[in-house]
Amino acid sequence: xxxxxxxxxxxxxxxxxxxxxxxxxxxxxxxxxxxxxxxxxxxxxxxxxxxxxxxxxxxxxxxxxxxxxxxxxxxxxxxxxxxxxxxxxxxxxxxxxxxxxxxxxxxxxxxxxxxxxxxxxxxxxxxxxxxxxxxxxxxxxxxxxxxxxxxxxxxxxxxxxxxxxxxxxxxxxxxxxxxxxxxxxxxxxxxxxxxxxxxxxxxxxxxxxxxxxxxxxxxxxxxxxxxxxxxxxxxxxxxxxxxxxxxxxxxxxxxxxxxxxxxxxxxxxxxxxxxxxxxxxxxxxxxxxxxxxxxxxxxxxxxxxxxxx
Numbered sequence: 001x002x003x004x005x006x007x008x009x010x011x012x013x014x015x016x017x018x019x020x021x022x023x024x025x026x027x028x029x030x031x032x033x034x035x036x037x038x039x040x041x042x043x044x045x046x047x048x049x050x051x052x053x054x055x056x057x058x059x060x061x062x063x064x065x066x067x068x069x070x071x072x073x074x075x076x077x078x079x080x081x082x083x084x085x086x087x088x089x090x091x092x093x094x095x096x097x098x099x100x101x102x103x104x105x106x107x108x109x110x111x112x113x114x115x116x117x118x119x120x121x122x123x124x125x126x127x128x129x130x131x132x133x134x135x136x137x138x139x140x141x142x143x144x145x146x147x148x149x150x151x152x153x154x155x156x157x158x159x160x161x162x163x164x165x166x167x168x169x170x171x172x173x174x175x176x177x178x179x180x181x182x183x184x185x186x187x188x189x190x191x192x193x194x195x196x197x198x199x200x201x202x203x204x205x206x207x208x209x210x211x212x213x214x215x216x217x218x219x220x221x222x223x224x225x226x227x228x229x230x231x232x233x234x235x236x237x238x239x240x241x242x243x244x245x246x247x248x249x250x251x252x253x254x255x256x257x258x259x260x261x262x263x264x265x266x267x268x269x270x271x272x273x274x275x276x277x278x279x280x281x282x283x284x285x286x287x288x289x290x291x292x293x294x295x296x297x298x299x300x301x302x303x304x305x306x307x308x309x
Contacts (some may be wrong), residue, residue, distance in 0.1 A: 003072035004073055004158075005262070006071070006073070010066075010260060011086070014067065015114050016063065017062070019048040019116075020114070025152075025209060026129050027175040030146065031049075032051075032153075039062070048061065051077065056075045057076070059072065061088070069221045072159075074160075076157075086116075090116025090118055090138060093117040098283075100281075104291060115239070117239050119235060120237050122208070123205050123207050123237045125203050126147055126232070127219070127229070134224075143163060144184040147185075148163055148176075148184050148186075149167050152168045154166040154168070154169075170201030200222070209307050219233060230243075241278070241280075243281045246270065253294055255287060256269060256272070257292065258290075261292075
């Protein structure tokens with residue numbers, strides 16, 4: 001099927017498609033992002049769906065053998081989505097200021113020059129799954145996301161995998177009945193937070209035009225949105241290379257083990273990351289890729305089936 005919009009470009013820096021936007025996928029069954037079979041001349045390809053102001057869109061982004069990138073789009077929002085593809089794949093990400101400091105980080109940084117920080121530009125769309133992931137097992141949140149998007153999202157335009165959907169519009173999130181949240185395993189606190197934010201979705205999306213620190217402060221002024229959630233959103237929607245997910249159940253422990261061989265508190269983690277100020281999110285990604293892995297031990301978040309209440 002001929003795309004409604006097409007863009008091919010060669011970025012001034014290496015870009016690894018999977019390492020750059022693979023983390024935007026919310027689990028292996030995320031209906032809004034899936035790997036696509038690579039065509040001749042392609043190293044990798046990924047399908048994504050989104051909702052632009054002009055309408056829904058499906059895009060197929062590909063990393064070509066010669067290092068260039070291609071984005072094809074279908075749907076009413078295709079032109080806007082394709083035009084934004086360079087930012088999605090890290091065009092705004094400037095890693096030149098990054099100083100590895102540690103030999104292990106330096107080696108990993110050199111081995112993965114194509115790992116960029118993506119920027120989707122859609123704050124509300126990044127906020128909903130982040131809220132779903134608050135204080136629950138990641139797999140449980142990903143299952144809720146899949147159930148809700150499949151049940152209440154829109155059909156994805158173009159020649160996409162039949163399992164793909166476009167995430168619900170803000171108005172749809174607002175109208176979901178309590179039993180829909182309950183059936184997906186989402187407790188009232190998280191569902192209320194999403195509904196409240198959906199009522200302000202337009203204003204929330206306008207935060208993408210602000211510096212990340214200001215955008216995060218405004219997000220955190222909303223009930224139910226804290227430091228962890230705003231960081232998760234900033235990493236994806238705003239392309240913030242400095243956003244650290246403070247309050248994460250595991251992150252400080254993993255960073256502590258990689259850097260010091262022991263668990264850390266959030267305060268200790270922030271102190272340890274100070275040499276990378278301005279680039280701490282990038283540092284976290286590289287530290288986790290290069291440092292020793294923390295053994296699985298100790299308390300874990302319990303799976304709480306909210307459908308039973």
